[in-house]
Amino acid sequence: MAWTREQMAERAAKELRDGFYVNLGIGIPTLVSNYIPRGMSVQLQSENGMLGFGPFPYEGEEDPDLINAGKQTVTEISTTSYFSSADSFAMIRGGHIDLSILGAMQVAENGDLANWMIPGKMVKGMGGAMDLVAGVKKVVVVMEHSAKNEPKLLKNCTLPLTGAGVVDMVITDLGVFTIDKKGGGGMTLIELAPGATLDEIRAKTQASYHIANVL
């Protein structure tokens, strides 16, 4: 019956590798931290200036000087280091973060990503999203396959872009797609969520895509 939010996060966690440094966006991506395999060393980066952070604090132990990029209170762990915003984005822009997992409004078959503004609505700002998608080695989008019956996987994004040709993988409630953003090989459906069908995906996807042989 398609993947739940938790299951999408669990699927995204399969992209983690031992030793990875990872930046997780707000929403479903945050849940990915619950699925880091035991024994695997994965350090989470928070773009406000922290590498290596732990779970939310216990009541009474929250520290106003210790927050993540979502402005939530978090905790320090043994691997933690702190640095300035300039150093944090030097790390991101310089390609030193292995994986960024984030949400999206639209993804195009060439890897274009839109997730920061809807013209005509109040714009809140892009925060660090443009830097993350431009700088991180691998960019994985986790999002609902469609929104109110509007497809979100498109031939071309209609919303203003967060990044052009930046997405490597899209995980939706219905399946997983890879995008050959550098090579121009387009988008490929590589996995189906349990209960999802090729027909259903075809109906809900505007983008062109290949279908991997295994399906």
Added chain:
Amino acid sequence: MAWTREQMAERAAKELRDGFYVNLGIGIPTLVSNYIPRGMSVQLQSENGMLGFGPFPYEGEEDPDLINAGKQTVTEISTTSYFSSADSFAMIRGGHIDLSILGAMQVAENGDLANWMIPGKMVKGMGGAMDLVAGVKKVVVVMEHSAKNEPKLLKNCTLPLTGAGVVDMVITDLGVFTIDKKGGGGMTLIELAPGATLDEIRAKTQASYHIANVL
């Protein structure tokens, strides 16, 4: 009788102001630190990554991890901070150092400075000199007025430049010149060393210069 090296350094020290952050080059400029007026707060910057340093260490207290830009052992003081070379030159390039005092082979009447190479001779490199003269707020050159009877204050430098239009003041053994490097007002002789004469300076100076009214 002209100024000695020590007297040239003493004259250069008159350019110091309370609260100044200062970079001193190798040679006569280093001696300027002996003439900081008592009670005046002047912090010395060393471009290898140190702000605020003290005199040479006593024997047995020298530390291989604590050197100045001339690779000499120095000492820490209560105001000292350490930083990387990138941060050090950010400080220099960004105009945060008030005064740079350094030596020169040639200075031109428009403020051009040459002090890093002689074509045909083995070139050792410019080190931090090009950054200092380009970035520091005020650049004072301390040098002999002429070398082997060759003038060093020229209409145009004949040696490759360290910086174009960068020198604010030149202190030689014979006197002191200011240069209006931004305004294009040229060079002006403002002081004579004891025993030096306008005739002697005229004979040993190729550059054009005004003579201040006080002389």
Added chain:
Amino acid sequence: MQKVYPDPRAALAGLLRDGMMIMAGGFGLCGIPEQLILAIRDSGVKNLTVVSNNCGIDGVGLGILLDSRQIKKMISSYVGENKTFAQQYLAGELEIEFNPQGTLAERIRAGGAGIPAFFTRTGAGTQIAEGKEQREFDGNRYVMERGLIADLSIVHAWMADTEGNLVYRKTARNFNPMMATAGKVTVAEVEHLMQPGQINPDHIITPGLYVQRLVHVPNAVKHIEQRTLRKRTAPAGTGEEV
């Protein structure tokens, strides 16, 4: 050179004027120079351009200067936490220039470091690049961004010595160190004020030369924007959640 001032008002005296550009440190409400912001409010200075990653929340941090209508323009990466902001913006009373967060941080760092412009991949091919020079290096497209210098920077530090050497605490560091380098004048509010020599010089983040004025704010109240907690699981055997 006496850098320590008795209170925030005194620390800003003579530095404020209508229409100036001010950089204010902090990320969300973390590491913001709140006491200096209050002193700016009290000064009544107007038509400010403020460079800050966010704009506080309603009634806290820079939100205070929105309430008092002293801000003409924000240069920020995200302003979503503030209803007053939205109202003033939609009413055409407030300008906003959005910068990607990393571009904003680097523009400030560049301003302080004497770099008038640099190239970044961030924003290439997006709206953010419009009107800016774009150029290819080694097969990738980059946008040219300009360094940023402010008339005044206000920052918050955890500890300082009277020389102006600053140390920050945990993620309250954020934009403060770069802003300290990019103000023509920088004023720091600090929670702990020490004598020179009391901070290990290897631990100093902002060397004193960047700080012209200091004010000690020993009782600063720090705010939490999103208090997120986990439940204590019970000690083994008790079966209770505490």
Added chain:
Amino acid sequence: MQKVYPDPRAALAGLLRDGMMIMAGGFGLCGIPEQLILAIRDSGVKNLTVVSNNCGIDGVGLGILLDSRQIKKMISSYVGENKTFAQQYLAGELEIEFNPQGTLAERIRAGGAGIPAFFTRTGAGTQIAEGKEQREFDGNRYVMERGLIADLSIVHAWMADTEGNLVYRKTARNFNPMMATAGKVTVAEVEHLMQPGQINPDHIITPGLYVQRLVHVPNAVKHIEQRTLRKRTAPAGTGEEV
């Protein structure tokens, strides 16, 4: 992820190849990764391009790799302390690319920070600007300089934890932190090796993500290039100089 290797040779195993570009930290002989340099000598790798502010002195530091003729080209700001350098250069056996020291530091920082090019006033109107784009911003002339990335960076730190978090000591910091960010692979030799959590996270200069391999060199001998001393003046009343 095990980052700690038993000795310098093991820490470099599989990383060296003829013709590669290596960044080596240090200023003069201060903060140089000497044990890693010795391991590179022993590896016999050839035709290296080495980015380092200086080139050691005869027989010490990078001077060792000159003696063994493993260096093809240096990118440096000053190489005046080394006779072998002069000989090989004058014999046409060695190339040198001089960069102003601050430009060199910033090129390395830019390389690590994903900035392909930036503008600096340093060198404008001099030989250094020849062949480079020059441009005016706000009435001043600037030179465009490129970011620099190496195949391998070798750095020296005072303390590390096994996660690769690094701390430097006094002026031995110099070029090491930027180079740690600008190597496709970075190997650090460290005087003191700790467990994670033993270094205050506010004091860490190089976060562990920049360091792929570590080697503990507890007995590293450190050199002094210019031992300059002042005389002890005698305790009052003794009339002696000690």
